[in-house]
Amino acid sequence: xxxxxxxxxxxxxSSEHPPFLSFLEQTGFQNLSVIFVxxxxxxxxxxxxxxxxxxxxxxxxxxxxxxxIMSGFTQxxxxxxxxxxxxxxxxxxxxxxxxxxxxxxxVANLLEELAAESEAIKKQRQGSTRPTxx
Numbered sequence: 001x002x003x004x005x006x007x008x009x010x011x012x013x014s015s016e017h018p019p020f021l022s023f024l025e026q027t028g029f030q031n032l033s034v035i036f037v038x039x040x041x042x043x044x045x046x047x048x049x050x051x052x053x054x055x056x057x058x059x060x061x062x063x064x065x066x067x068x069i070m071s072g073f074t075q076x077x078x079x080x081x082x083x084x085x086x087x088x089x090x091x092x093x094x095x096x097x098x099x100x101x102x103x104x105x106x107v108a109n110l111l112e113e114l115a116a117e118s119e120a121i122k123k124q125r126q127g128s129t130r131p132t133x134x
Contacts, residue, residue: 003098005072006033006050009057010111011064011093027084029077038062042108046071046098049107065111067094094118 007029012020017036024032035049036057042064050071068085070078082095094114096102102110 001070001073001075001078001097002100003071003103004033004050006035006054007071008035008037008046008049008067008069008107010037010069010107011062011066012036014059014061017058023085023088023090027081029081034058036060036062037064037107039064043106045104045106046110047103050098050103064107065094065115066091067096067111067114069096069098069107069110071098073097 007024009017009020021034024030024034033050033054035052036055036059037044037049038057038060039062041049041057046069068081070081073081078097094111096110096114105113
């Protein structure tokens with residue numbers, strides 16, 4: 001996948017940071033740069049945020065939308081992380097991977113776009129499960 005290897009974590013409370021880091025380690029992602037994005041960084045680009053030192057924002061609160069943005073992951077790693085997360089029945093969140101286009105977006109813009117996509121998918125699923133009257 002594209003970009004410097006790392007992960008941006010948005011919308012996690014400071015008390016969730018240590019358990020999330022433990023989750024990553026237990027899942028086999030211990031040698032990974034993890035940046036906890038804070039609300040005051042919402043206008044920073046993904047590229048800028050991924051350039052921050054490992055564990056930046058650790059212990060700081062974030063009231064952003066809950067999301068994980070992965071960079072430099074292989075397809076296999078991406079699926080492993082997402083599947084393990086879902087199987088652990090952790091709180092739902094938005095997921096994204098860095099692309100050549102998105103790396104220049106602010107994290108706030110990406111989160112808005114992800115939320116809109118998620119809502120559209122939910123509506124589409126609800127529409128397809130409604131019984132049709134004949």
